[in-house]
Amino acid sequence: MARRKLTGARKFALLAAAMTLAAWQPAQAQEAEPANWPQIASPDALTDAETEAMITRLIARMSLEEKIGQMIQADIASIVPEDLRRYPLGSVLAGGSSAPLGKPDRSPGRDWADTAMAFERVAMEQRQGHVAIPLLFGVDAVHGNNNIVGATLFPHNIGLGAARDPDLIRRIGLATAREAAAAGVNWTFAPTVAVPQDDRWGRTYEGYSEDPAIVRAYAGEMTRGLQGEPGEGTIQDGYIAGSAKHFLGDGGTTGGIDQGDNAATEQELVDIHAAGYPPAIEAGIMSIMASFNSWRGRKMHGNESLLTDVLKERMGFDGFVVGDWNGHAQIEGCTATDCPQTFIAGLDMAMAPDSWKGLFDTNLAHARAGTIPMERVDDAVRRILRVKAGLGLFDAARPWTNRDGVIGSAEHRAIAREAVRKSLVLLKNDGVLPLKADANLLVAGPAADDIGLQSGGWTLSWQGDGNTNADFPNGQSIFSGIQEAVSAAGGSATLSTDGSFTRRPDAAIVVFGEEPYAEMRGDVRTLEFQAGDKQALALLQTLKAQGIPTVSVFLSGRPLWVNPELNRSDAFVAAWLPGSEGGGIADVLIADAEGAPRHDFTGRLSFSWPKTAGQFTLNAGDADYDPLFPLGYGLSYASPGSVPQLAEVAGVDASLANTSLFFARGRVPAPFAWEEGSAAARSPVDGPQTQEGAVRLSWPAGTEATARIAGPDLDLTRETNAKVLLQIEYRVAQPASGPVTMSLGSGTIDASALFGAAGEWRTVRVPLECFAAAGTDVASVSSPFALTASGPLIVDIADLRLATDPEGAFCPLEP
Ligand code: BGC
Ligand code: BGC
Numbered sequence: 001m002a003r004r005k006l007t008g009a010r011k012f013a014l015l016a017a018a019m020t021l022a023a024w025q026p027a028q029a030q031e032a033e034p035a036n037w038p039q040i041a042s043p044d045a046l047t048d049a050e051t052e053a054m055i056t057r058l059i060a061r062m063s064l065e066e067k068i069g070q071m072i073q074a075d076i077a078s079i080v081p082e083d084l085r086r087y088p089l090g091s092v093l094a095g096g097s098s099a100p101l102g103k104p105d106r107s108p109g110r111d112w113a114d115t116a117m118a119f120e121r122v123a124m125e126q127r128q129g130h131v132a133i134p135l136l137f138g139v140d141a142v143h144g145n146n147n148i149v150g151a152t153l154f155p156h157n158i159g160l161g162a163a164r165d166p167d168l169i170r171r172i173g174l175a176t177a178r179e180a181a182a183a184g185v186n187w188t189f190a191p192t193v194a195v196p197q198d199d200r201w202g203r204t205y206e207g208y209s210e211d212p213a214i215v216r217a218y219a220g221e222m223t224r225g226l227q228g229e230p231g232e233g234t235i236q237d238g239y240i241a242g243s244a245k246h247f248l249g250d251g252g253t254t255g256g257i258d259q260g261d262n263a264a265t266e267q268e269l270v271d272i273h274a275a276g277y278p279p280a281i282e283a284g285i286m287s288i289m290a291s292f293n294s295w296r297g298r299k300m301h302g303n304e305s306l307l308t309d310v311l312k313e314r315m316g317f318d319g320f321v322v323g324d325w326n327g328h329a330q331i332e333g334c335t336a337t338d339c340p341q342t343f344i345a346g347l348d349m350a351m352a353p354d355s356w357k358g359l360f361d362t363n364l365a366h367a368r369a370g371t372i373p374m375e376r377v378d379d380a381v382r383r384i385l386r387v388k389a390g391l392g393l394f395d396a397a398r399p400w401t402n403r404d405g406v407i408g409s410a411e412h413r414a415i416a417r418e419a420v421r422k423s424l425v426l427l428k429n430d431g432v433l434p435l436k437a438d439a440n441l442l443v444a445g446p447a448a449d450d451i452g453l454q455s456g457g458w459t460l461s462w463q464g465d466g467n468t469n470a471d472f473p474n475g476q477s478i479f480s481g482i483q484e485a486v487s488a489a490g491g492s493a494t495l496s497t498d499g500s501f502t503r504r505p506d507a508a509i510v511v512f513g514e515e516p517y518a519e520m521r522g523d524v525r526t527l528e529f530q531a532g533d534k535q536a537l538a539l540l541q542t543l544k545a546q547g548i549p550t551v552s553v554f555l556s557g558r559p560l561w562v563n564p565e566l567n568r569s570d571a572f573v574a575a576w577l578p579g580s581e582g583g584g585i586a587d588v589l590i591a592d593a594e595g596a597p598r599h600d601f602t603g604r605l606s607f608s609w610p611k612t613a614g615q616f617t618l619n620a621g622d623a624d625y626d627p628l629f630p631l632g633y634g635l636s637y638a639s640p641g642s643v644p645q646l647a648e649v650a651g652v653d654a655s656l657a658n659t660s661l662f663f664a665r666g667r668v669p670a671p672f673a674w675e676e677g678s679a680a681a682r683s684p685v686d687g688p689q690t691q692e693g694a695v696r697l698s699w700p701a702g703t704e705a706t707a708r709i710a711g712p713d714l715d716l717t718r719e720t721n722a723k724v725l726l727q728i729e730y731r732v733a734q735p736a737s738g739p740v741t742m743s744l745g746s747g748t749i750d751a752s753a754l755f756g757a758a759g760e761w762r763t764v765r766v767p768l769e770c771f772a773a774a775g776t777d778v779a780s781v782s783s784p785f786a787l788t789a790s791g792p793l794i795v796d797i798a799d800l801r802l803a804t805d806p807e808g809a810f811c812p813l814e815p
Contacts, residue, residue, distance in 0.1 A: 043316030045230035045284035075353030096462025116184030159423030159576035161208035161606030173225015181400035193276025198256030202522020205557030209606035212275030219276035230284030234392030246291030307346030320383035408474030420584025437489030442505035456577035457518030464516030481583030513555030528613035531654035612651030666693020672711035699791030725765035747776030770811035
């Protein structure tokens with residue numbers, strides 16, 4: 001059957017409706033010119049005559065409420081299954097920190113399957129006047145089905161880019177689909193086909209490469225893996241729907257700022273940022289997610305020329321366009337609960353996590369009034385039903401759900417381990433690698449035995465924080481993999497996070513890197529690793545001073561400036577964010593009994609590695625391209641190379657780097673500092689971990705005083721909207737007898753309840769929203785923390801930072 005096209009009268013109706021909204025569009029915004037864009041050779045994978053006829057019959061029976069419902073998706077944190085009776089939505093999602101019904105966020109597959117089925121049951125109820133339509137249940141299965149306990153976690157995309165193996169990508173897609181289907185999930189918001197151009201962007205690791213060719217080579221393979229062959233894969237066979245994201249230009253925002261503006265030319269959009277879409281469409285990708293970013297001032301959720309004229313008409317995309325998390329609210333003139341503009345522009349389903357009810361009501365009114373033309377409503381519904389039908393959701397049986405042994409299966413873990421081996425890029429090796437299997441090894445560094453750190457963001461929680469090894473029943477830490485490899489051959493491995501030892505080792509493997517982060521929280525201002533607090537460097541230095549050969553295993557979501565660490569390492573491996581199969585590292589680092597490598601390094605950089613911390617937009621093909629290691633670089637046992645002593649001048653002001661850490665390990669990191677003046681007295685004290693310091697704040701009896709941390713102005717608007725919290729790890733040594741207040745910026749809350757009784761170390765989190773409700777101007781915060789009291793009061797503080805885990809939230813006001 002021929003594709004439905006928006007031609008003639010229908011196109012005109014849409015244009016006319018759009019013109020009435022023209023006032024909302026920024027005047028200078030550029031329209032895309034469809035003729036500049038690629039046409040897809042075979043875009044019709046998703047349509048067949050029989051299904052289209054079935055959909056036509058279905059749509060004819062649906063009420064307007066049921067149609068509008070299909071176009072809206074709610075988050076399970078903000079909806080209960082019974083709501084679907086009154087609001088017949090087309091989909092629910094579980095966001096990165098949303099828990100299954102009645103269970104903690106970190107739960108095994110069965111709880112997720114129960115949740116999915118609880119919603120599905122209500123959607124499929126036989127009720128008078130109700131057309132039962134199955135639900136799409138979406139999650140961010142972006143490196144395996146990473147939201148559930150026990151799943152196989154694959155390396156994040158940046159590591160897969162280094163592997164240069166499209167066949168592997170397809171196998172990972174299939175394994176991910178099966179582990180999702182087993183948990184009742186039928187849709188993932190993946191693959192990310194961003195082509196990150198500025199490595200300060202916190203989502204750099206979600207992209208395969210800065211090189212559009214690599215993204216192009218992977219996008220179709222991942223789609224086929226998740227969904228099966230174009231037009232063939234169904235949920236009955238353990239396939240799920242994919243969603244290529246984020247359309248368009250997410251990886252090219254100015255300054256690497258998440259959700260920012262992409263100022264590229266149209267040709268750059270075509271050549272760089274759009275590279276992954278044609279192959280994904282050819283492979284039958286069922287949905288495409290609109291991006292938070294704008295292109296030349298206009299938010300993508302409202303960009304009709306790109307969503308409709310280019311994507312749907314020129315490229316012939318027949319699936320549906322889903323929005324990002326309240327992304328429509330960012331269109332000028334829109335709110336989260338009222339936004340006809342986005343649907344007119346071509347969005348088919350809005351992601352309205354907590355705003356679904358209001359959006360449903362206004363959309364219904366807009367459709368009745370014709371503000372959203374009925375043709376547009378019917379087209380959106382048809383696209384959504386097409387995907388549901390194609391995926392087999394109308395055919396009841398779901399044999400993969402709760403199928404035993406699928407989640408974290410040995411077969412899937414073997415694929416992940418292969419991916420880990422293939423993703424490692426050897427940056428430097430002075431001959432210390434491979435390590436002998438019978439050696440006596442020290443395994444040091446904060447990430448040596450921490451599966452959460454090696455897995456990064458989008459792991460069990462949104463930002464990947466708050467995980468412990470116990471949360472990964474099917475995972476293996478890097479240390480454990482090393483220990484397994486050497487103990488099998490008569491060697492030994494000793495775990496020592498701080499690098500201390502009693503028996504002198506033959507060599508040390510030091511595992512360190514970035515703390516987990518995801519969107520927005522991961523944006524940085526310079527590429528200097530651990531600017532201001534070079535813990536890893538200190539550890540390497542200590543080992544070096546003792547003459548111990550060191551192998552650095554560096555975990556990161558992007559290339560970073562690590563010249564000082566490289567200089568103090570005899571070998572240096574960029575391991576990215578390998579996921580649950582830490583054993584893959586030992587496979588390549590530890591030799592066999594004869595001393596020969598068991599696996600060689602085959603990974604090659606998919607991102608250029610910077611020579612200074614200021615090379616933010618270092619990309620192969622730049623006119624003045626001057627990397628430390630170019631795109632494609634990677635040493636191996638078969639072809640070694642040497643790295644000279646490197647310059648240790650970062651080249652940018654390190655104090656720019658930190659925007660969210662206010663106190664750690666005994667001190668206030670730059671650019672923040674204790675404000676001198678009326679402050680309470682400060683003295684060092686042991687922290688909860690004895691090797692890490694804390695500070696004791698003492699308020700003198702009878703006088704009011706403030707302990708305040710100050711720094712440059714921070715704009716915390718995005719953080720506040722995203723429900724970020726100020727996290728305090730503290731202990732009360734002598735309780736307050738009077739009121740205690742806490743401030744962030746200009747707002748002050750009553751914190752007396754936190755300081756009224758002496759006790760052990762504890763962690764409390766205050767939502768930024770709470771401070772905003774108390775009067776903080778979150779767009780301008782020059783003091784992220786202040787505590788005011790009349791003495792006597794003695795408080796020890798171990799750690800102060802912005803965090804996302806909502807547990808232990810405290811707010812004396814209703815935010
Ligand atoms: C992210 C998307 C994600 C969605 C659902 C958004 O904030 O930008 O990539 O799919 O949330 O979790
Ligand atoms: C959700 C994420 C989402 C984010 C957007 C979080 O609470 O868990 O999935 O991407 O909010 O702000």
